[in-house]
Amino acid sequence: MPNDSAYAAPAATHAASRPLVEVSMLEKRYGDSGPPVFSDVSFTIQPGEFVCLIGHSGCGKSSILNILAGLEQPSGGTVIMDGHEITRPGLERGVVFQGHALLPWLSAVQNVAFAVRSRFPTLSRAEIREKAEYYLHLVGLRSALDKKPAELSGGMRQRVGIARAFSTQPRMLLMDEPFGALDALTRGLIQEELLQICARTQQTVFMITHDVDEAILLADRVLLMSNGPDARLAESIDNPLPRTRTRESMHHETGFYDLRNHLVDFLVRRSALVSKGEH
Amino acid sequence: MISAESRRAFFLFLALFAGLLLVWQLSTASAPPRSPYGIPQGNAEYQMLMGHTPGTTRTREGFPGPARFAASALQALHAPFHDNGPSDRGIGWQVGASLLRVAIGYGLAVVVAVPFGFLIGLHPVIRRAVDPFIQILRPISPLAWMPLALYTIRNPEGCGIFVIFICSLWPIVLNTAFGVGSVRREWLNVARTLEVSWTRRVLFVLLPAAAPTIITGMRIGLGIAWLAIVAAEMLVGSSGIGYFVWNQWNNLSLSNVLLAVLLIGFTGMVLDGALAALQRSVTYAE
Ligand SMILES: Nc1ncnc2c1ncn2[C@@H]1O[C@H](COP(=O)(O)OP(=O)(O)OP(=O)(O)O)[C@@H](O)[C@H]1O
Ligand SMILES: [Mg+2]
Numbered sequence: 001m002p003n004d005s006a007y008a009a010p011a012a013t014h015a016a017s018r019p020l021v022e023v024s025m026l027e028k029r030y031g032d033s034g035p036p037v038f039s040d041v042s043f044t045i046q047p048g049e050f051v052c053l054i055g056h057s058g059c060g061k062s063s064i065l066n067i068l069a070g071l072e073q074p075s076g077g078t079v080i081m082d083g084h085e086i087t088r089p090g091l092e093r094g095v096v097f098q099g100h101a102l103l104p105w106l107s108a109v110q111n112v113a114f115a116v117r118s119r120f121p122t123l124s125r126a127e128i129r130e131k132a133e134y135y136l137h138l139v140g141l142r143s144a145l146d147k148k149p150a151e152l153s154g155g156m157r158q159r160v161g162i163a164r165a166f167s168t169q170p171r172m173l174l175m176d177e178p179f180g181a182l183d184a185l186t187r188g189l190i191q192e193e194l195l196q197i198c199a200r201t202q203q204t205v206f207m208i209t210h211d212v213d214e215a216i217l218l219a220d221r222v223l224l225m226s227n228g229p230d231a232r233l234a235e236s237i238d239n240p241l242p243r244t245r246t247r248e249s250m251h252h253e254t255g256f257y258d259l260r261n262h263l264v265d266f267l268v269r270r271s272a273l274v275s276k277g278e279h
Numbered sequence: 280m281i282s283a284e285s286r287r288a289f290f291l292f293l294a295l296f297a298g299l300l301l302v303w304q305l306s307t308a309s310a311p312p313r314s315p316y317g318i319p320q321g322n323a324e325y326q327m328l329m330g331h332t333p334g335t336t337r338t339r340e341g342f343p344g345p346a347r348f349a350a351s352a353l354q355a356l357h358a359p360f361h362d363n364g365p366s367d368r369g370i371g372w373q374v375g376a377s378l379l380r381v382a383i384g385y386g387l388a389v390v391v392a393v394p395f396g397f398l399i400g401l402h403p404v405i406r407r408a409v410d411p412f413i414q415i416l417r418p419i420s421p422l423a424w425m426p427l428a429l430y431t432i433r434n435p436e437g438c439g440i441f442v443i444f445i446c447s448l449w450p451i452v453l454n455t456a457f458g459v460g461s462v463r464r465e466w467l468n469v470a471r472t473l474e475v476s477w478t479r480r481v482l483f484v485l486l487p488a489a490a491p492t493i494i495t496g497m498r499i500g501l502g503i504a505w506l507a508i509v510a511a512e513m514l515v516g517s518s519g520i521g522y523f524v525w526n527q528w529n530n531l532s533l534s535n536v537l538l539a540v541l542l543i544g545f546t547g548m549v550l551d552g553a554l555a556a557l558q559r560s561v562t563y564a565e
Contacts, residue, residue: 071468089472101465105487105563114483118473150564168473 019044020081020172020204021068027076028063036075037063038231043223045172048202052215054263055225056271061208062098065176068206069095081172091119094170096178100161102149108160109145112136112167119168135163140193155186162194166203175207179214188247191217199243212263216256217247222263226271235266300345307344343534351534370539373523374546377508380436380519381550384443385504389497392448396455396493397481406456413449421446421507425514435515442511447500454496458489490561498554505547520546 022044029036037060045051055061066072068079070089079086081093089095102111112132116123123131136145139159149157158178165173179187195218198205209215215222216239224235240255250256343351359371399406421442428438462485470484512521520539527535 069472071471089468089474091472091474093472095468095472097465097468099465101463101469103466103469103484103487104565105490105561115473118475118479148563 017046020047020049021045021206022080023064023068023077024080025077026064026067026074026079028060028067028072029075035230037228038225038233039076041077041233043233043236045204045206047204050198050203050205050218050220051207051223052219052221053206053208053223053225054210054212054215054267055231056227056267057210059225059228059231061225062176065095065174065206065208068172069093069174071095091168092171094165094168094173096158096161096165096173096175098176098178098180100149100157102157102160102164104149107146107148108141108152108156109133109136111149111160112164115164116167132163132167135167136160138166138193138197139163140189153186155182155190158182159190162190166197166201172204172206175205177208177210180210187211187214192247194218212260212267215263216241216259217245217250224263224266224271234271237262304345307342343537348534348537351532352538355535355538368518368523370520370523370535370542373518373520373539374542377512377519377521378546380439380512381443381501381504381508384440384508385447385501387440388444388447388500388504389451391444392451392496392500393455393493396452396496397459397485399452400456400459400489401485403460406460413452416445417449417453421503422510422514425511429515435517438515439508439511439519442507443504446507447504450499450503451493451496454499455489455493458492458496459485461492462488487561487563491558491563494554494558494561498551498558501550501554502547505543505550509543 024042025039026041027036027039041064043051053061053064063072067074068086070086070093073087086093102108103114106114109129109132112135113128116128116131116135120128120131133145136142136159139162141156141159141163144152144156149160152160158181162175162178165175179190182190191214197203198218205218207218209218219239220243221239222237223233224237226232226234237259240259241250241253245253355370359369360375361367361369362372399409424442424445425438428441429435432438432441466484466488467480470480475484508519509521509524512519513525516522520543524536524539524543527533527539
């Protein structure tokens, strides 16, 4: 058992720079009666940071992400990005949806082109196509560009969804369990591609996941949510592993098992205690 | 390659068709000729009135058999567009006249119904406000509008077009509203996160998403329109396939009536087939 408090300390390393996003006292309730889904959720996201949010099903992770995206309104609290409160969706935040959400009547490249045209309305048709293909290549999709989503495999669809989100060059990328429906092999491949792209482009990412190993591989910081109803943000944990970690090598890094045990222990044991006020 | 199943289906179709012709042939060959007014030809008084004395050879033809029908159909289809005044025009000309009315009335209905359907599909308040009107107007038989249309429009041509318009409107409105209202939320969320303009959202998200449902409504509407135009032309027309049927009935030309009936069915099939092809081209797999 690692020492809990060593990880539970707030992130000190990023405290110096000005955060890109400041979430404070966020609360969400559906309907007037009953406890809120979550309350008292506060955290910040630094520019270039990769933040993962972990928690049990139903604790309100998607709700938080949708509020950050501007698709839902909070019942209380605020989200400030670059000094402006987020009240509606915007192109500076790219979203990768839980169920890919590609438009089924458009081909892969048309789906991305739709986003490119929204972001760069003055580009010519050829330039838009070129940009769309560039982002599809970026996520490792080189063939099947003109196929419809129904004709693509699950992994290809998710790649298109990620390419679409990247193609608008958002300040922040929001991803809701982007790899949840994929097999382990495909997931590993796309995770590594994502890691490379994010490192290269200094992309700020807020991502929801159920997978502890995925969080350790991708995240600079892991946020842990306690169980709902009335869930809280229980811990914020900096990832001590070097940023050069890969899927194959990361379990040889010192601190990997301590971190992993800490996260798993939170999910199986402490997440339930927090909501009962015993933490 | 033709699959074994479709080959079997084709042979079964041929067998059914041959059986149908046989039944037709047998039933028309043996049946005693009947007056079109329902009086048995054996009625002696009637025969006297018609100028036949019993025992003379039959001069009146009954229901045409397949051979006679084919001959007269060939003759009618030989010059389908001849025009010797309103009571003697080719059958192609008549079908064309009906199609033109349908094109105008139905075209107007589509132009009105699709935007209206979008409006009520996107705004639940409007939908609930107009729903009672739609529910009452929708089940009205097209022909029930006829007297009101005649009184207010006064022009038979306009009446036919109005009847087509009013009866094909509702299925298109309802299907469009349903299709637009049930567009997947996540597709709309994609459009929102991309800050897509209103026009692009309507044209490139809502319209393609709802297109299969809208075209289902258009197919239903066109089917009703084609049913209604025949009936309307029987009542008030001076042209059109419905008028032709009625006119040939009055001429006691059952062959031509039969030909027109088959042509109505065939044209309806072609119209629906065209929309079905359009529907296939916009249908997407999720
Ligand atoms: N539109 C809604 N109306 C009412 N309740 C809702 C709505 N959306 C979510 N909820 C409730 O809010 C809670 C949190 O939902 P949310 O989708 O945010 O969970 P989650 O943490 O993303 O779960 P999962 O990991 O299964 O995706 C759930 O209990 C759910 O029942
Ligand atoms: Mg979720």
